[in-house]
Amino acid sequence: MSEIRPTEDLADLYENAPCGYVSLSPDARIVKVNRTLADWLGISAVQLLGRPIFELLSFGGRIAYETHLAPLLRLQGFVHEIALDLLRSDGTKIPVIANAAEKRGSAGQHHFTRLTLFKAVDRRTYERSLVEARVKAEAAARAEQDAATLREQFIAVLGHDLRNPLAAIAAGVRMLEEGEALSERGRLITREMGAGAARASALIDDVLDFARGRLGGGLPISPDRKQPLTPVLAQVVAEVRAIFPDRSIEEHFALEEPIYCDRARIGQLAQNLLSNAVTHGAPDIPIKVEAVTDESCFVFSVANGGEPIPAAAMAQLFQPFFRGAVRKSQHGLGLGLFIVSEIAKAHGGTMTVSSGEEETRFTFTMPLAAQ
Amino acid sequence: MVLTRNNVNVSGSGSRAMMFAHGFGCDQHMWGSVARAFEPDFRVVLFDHVGAGRSDLSAYDPAKYGSLEGYADDVVEIGNALGLTNAVFVGHSVSAMIGALATLKAPGMFADLVMVGPSPRYIDDEGYFGGFSRSQVEELLEFLAENHLGWSAAMAPAIMGNPDRPELGEALTNSFCNTDPDIAREFARVTFLSDNRADLPNIKARTLVLQCREDIIAPPSVGEYVHERISNSRFVMLNATGHCPNLSAPEEVTAAIRAFV
Structure with missing residues (x-):
């Protein structure tokens, strides 16, 4: 004995589909609507026929229908994923997502506008809360x-x-x-x-x-090439030497002068790097200060021996208020290297650092201005 | 500069120019078939307001476009760039008022003004019916916040016109009427909170008011109000329904404009 297989009934599919169907005449009046949608609205399908679709839309949706949807439908024939609120007979709203398409005749004339509506209470609530959160x-x-x-x-x-x-x-x-x-x-x-x-x-x-x-969006500098830079750097080294007479500092200056820069700021950069080398470097290893130019760049570097900088600290060195976690006893606010990198930036240059067992070296590289 | 900012397109030929301006919610595409009908005997000018269509979004300045005056200034700038005099201005919806303001700013640029579905004020006032309440405007803004209508940030470069990357344009869900959602909200606010009733009596251009039936945005009584206050104006009630007769009944709109000019 064989069981009779049910067949799909298209009329029933239309009437009781798990979504709302409504067809509009070109002047936006309802000409056909399925039972699902009528049930959602609490109005019988017969009562809905002939009514303008606007009566079922919240005000925002009405205006948007006229200003956005109707023009788009005319121009491209479809509109997808529109969030609308339908008005129930008792005045409450049903949030839906709608797709719409025009049914056109062979000559392109507008016969109907068909809308498929999906209830989207949770989704719309979620989307609204996302908008609010943003x-x-x-x-x-x-x-x-x-x-x-x-x-x-x-x-x-x-x-x-x-x-x-x-x-x-x-x-x-x-x-x-x-x-x-x-x-x-x-x-x-x-x-x-x-x-x-x-x-x-x-x-x-x-x-x-x-x-x-x-x-101010960066440290202000006033660069010129009126004076040579070498004496400024030599002065910085001399001052540090005077304060720390027992530290050995080896300098090597070979500059093609003059250099277009803010000499006071470059002096400040050198002073900061040299003080750091004295503070953090091993006392028995000489500090190396080098300033050289080639055809395109001015390069200034300070190197010291001793413990390498921990890898974790490397990335944050140039951040403001950063102080090496290892030593707590240092004076200062942790602004020195931040200011150094700001001076470098203001000159269109870069600060780099390399640190290993051999040495820790901070290098400032600045492109030389043309002319 | 001005011509790229507003994505100005000039076509057709004739001794007079006819400029078409789109309203809130769409772009110059909405004038397509009407504009084409005038190409044989007019120099046709189409453009997008800043923020809409393929205008330059980077030109959007909230202060300038904080009132319809800023949009009217753009119309005058376009007119100057093209050397327009004695031209026809055809404005849909809010652009009807924008065009009216432009005729006040630059007398002589536009001799004739066609206002399609105009409204000098959308919100009801004492002794005035505009059709909207303030809370309804808020509802509209809410709708816009929830519906970006196919817009996404990824589309911005395409809309601003990337001739070297045409694939961006083809990827658009809606290839018409794209509007940056943030700008659309502001444009909605500026449009629906505008009040230009006091400007109407100053308009000297020969004016045609085209009114649709069952227009919920600019009801017939508002169109009549505009007609009554512009001394040199004619009022034509179209058979078309809705707010966009230029799309739903382009032949009727074309015929009405032709009869007027």
Whole structure:
């Protein structure tokens, strides 16, 4: 005994399809609608016939239908994946996704507009929450950025305003040292005070450079080729030597002068790199300072011996406020290398670093300007 | 510069020029068949507003396009670039008002103004029926936020016109009426919150108001309001229904414009 196989019934498929079907006349009135859609709307199919589709759409959908969908349908014959809200008889909304296509005659004349509608309550809720989340995230990012700018402006103002009282302290200390008869102990104290004021002043300079670099879209430089650079670099080496007489520094300068650069800033870069080499390098291995030019580039590098920089730290070296995790005792804000890289950038140059058992070398390479 | 910014296309021949401007929601394609009908006897000018079609999206300036004045300035700039005088301006929907503003900014550039489905103010006001409430405009903006209508960021270069990469253009889901979604929202806001009722009595151009039946965006009473306040104007009620007769009944629109000019 064989079972009778059910056959698919096209009329039933249309009426009870798991999606809504509606066909419109060219003036957007309903000419055919399936039972599924009528059931969703809570209005019988017979009552729906002849009514303009707009009566079933939320206002936004109505306007969009006229301004966007109708023109697109006329121009290209179809529109896909439109999110619409249908209005139920009780006024509640049914979120749907719709595809629409024009049924055209052989001469291209518009017979019907057919719409297929899928209920999409969860999907539309999800999409709406995504949109909301994006709006929130954008607002939060803007607020965060504003706060960061404010913070940096605050740093800049504070740093700037600290300069004057600090200058007064330094001047007072100098006057005491030069003009007053001090005891041995008094001289020791004023020397410490003077050194302290000088260090505080250097820190403030770093902070101001940092703030300028971050706020002004890069460190400002005023390059020219009026003077040679070699004496500036030699002066930096001489100063470091004077402070650390027991450290061995080997310099090699071979520059085709003049070099188009901001000499004070290049001096600052050299000073930062050399101080780092003194602080972090092995005391018994000489520090090498090299400055050379070839046809296209000016290259300045400082190398020291000792422990290599840990691989994990390499990537962050030039980030502001980065201090090597290994040593906690260092002074400073961790702005030195950030400022170095800003100076390099401002000159159209790059900073690179290589670190191994042999040596740790920081290299500044700058293209030489034409002419 | 101006001509690429607004993707200006000039065709046809004739002693007079006829410029067509698309409304909110589409681009110059919506004038296709009407514009072609005038090519034998007019110099036909088509363009996209900045943000729509293949205009230069990078030219979008929220301050300039924060009112219809900015769009009208573009129309005048295009007119100047092409040396238009005594021309015909045909504007659909919001561009009807944009064209009206352009006639005030540059007297002599457009002698005739055709306003298709115009509205000087969409939102109801005391003693004025515009057809919209403020909350309904909000609903429209919400719809636009949820429907990018085939737009994606990947399409931007194609829409801005990449002649060296034609495959981008072919990949578009909708090859017509593309609009950057963010700009579309702003354009919607500017359009549906505009109020240019006070400008109407100043319009001196010879004007034709073309009104559709059952237009939910610019109802017949609004078209009549425009006609009553522009002294030198004619009012024609079309048989076409909806808001886009240039697409649904191009022959009727063409005939009405031809009878007017």
